[in-house]
Amino acid sequence: MEEPPEKQKFGLLKCPFALREEVIRNMEFMDAFHFSTLSKRSKQLVRNARYQTFRITFCFEEKSSKDNIEMEIKKGERLKISLSDLNVPPKRGSSSLDGLKLANLINEPSDDYRKKLSAHLLFIFHFKEISVQIGRNIKHVEDLFLWSITKQFDTVGLMAQKKLHITPDYLQFVLNATNAKEYFLDFRMNDLNFKYQLKDCESLDVSGSIQCLDTDGILQRNPKMKELHLEELPGEQINDLLKQWINGEVNDLEVLAFFNWDGYSNEVILDGIVTMKTKLTEEQARRMFGLWDASSRAVDIQRKIDGQLAAVHINQSGCFVSMCNKLLAEL
């Protein structure tokens, strides 16, 4: 009788550190994850190897049974892990990897498998982009487990097609505890009684409950801000934002877009601001802002500190400002 072939072995830990790390970097993502669960040493080894991954997004869906982690390992290579609260394995993550099973491989105590798995992934892998999307009711403080692991994100989305059921207290906690470059806040809540002072953000998109956003000094608090898209912001606040830009320190702002289907009053928005006849032709304005009709108005404004121009365009769907001199020059 033939003996089964002996399993090929390789003493990885006998190799020099740099070599071990090179091997790790050449592993498939899930193989590297499995390897990291073998011991404290293997976990640290994967971390030290700086295994590069593209993106991780923690998704809290409308139904908590559909919560998941989405990962883009390399361009186009995606992986989904279920973080469902369901205890019925076949239903949990039928189209994705079962997060509970993966968490059980990690030899560390934790009363919440979602927290254990998320912390492990964020520890061992280097994600270029970390995002979180909340689209559901946050019932318990435990649902905010992610913020006990990290408060630094690239993108944060608070979006609900219907109603975001998060309580004002939890919402305040999430917004105040988070540091992110990019925010998408799209929800309606009528009982908000706090003012959100956004800091160190580069791109902000708010629709719905705009009243919670404190726009006083917002450009000073966010000197790297590039894009602001705000819906239904009162005209007086837009006027204040334009004045912040005119009087403020040099910043990277490129675009301001204020949407309002009722339109804005030119007088309110440009009140107290020195305007100049725009250098844009009608055709250029149409290409830059998308909409132009007889009732549209376009003027240029100028920043005091360096003389940079911005084109302000007010039409029936809102007020749009482009600070991009280069773009203007190319038109």
Next chain:
Amino acid sequence: MSSTEQGTSSAAPAEPTTAPESAAAPEVPESFYYVHGKDKVVHKVSAGALQHSALIHGMISNLGYTEEQAKANPFPFENIDGDILQMVVDWCNQHKGKPTPPEDTNLPKQKEKLFDLVLAVNYLEIKELLTYCCKQVAMMVKGKSPEEIREIWMIPTDAEDEAAEKEAKKRAGKEAAGETAAAAGDAK
């Protein structure tokens, strides 16, 4: 073209030329060097092939050896088995003057030798071959369960790591105590 045979060679530096490649420029004679591993078998390798190894390339770049000098002073790699060095030399010769593709099918297939090969390639700093070897090692555990990975790569458990660490500390303590005692004896 890995070989232990003797051939014509020259260590003279190549003459710079501005003539286009298509013109019938006189061929620059190739330089050869000699290396040997643990088994002392000497391999004659061209400088072009050795360019793959950052270590050897660094060693030879300013030597200006003549043929006789090169032959008389083979580079000794006593830490590399002869058959492994042969594999490396073969690979360098096969890929002389051309970049390696991402999936290199010319890599030696002797998987049982992979560990020694990886160490040798790492030591000789042959970047492209190292990347490919590391990929081969990584592929050994592709799709395997954690326990299978533990077995294949011989990864100890935390308890085993802790026991080994204790043992190492104990040994180091004993050695230190022995040295102290010896030093005290010498002082007397």
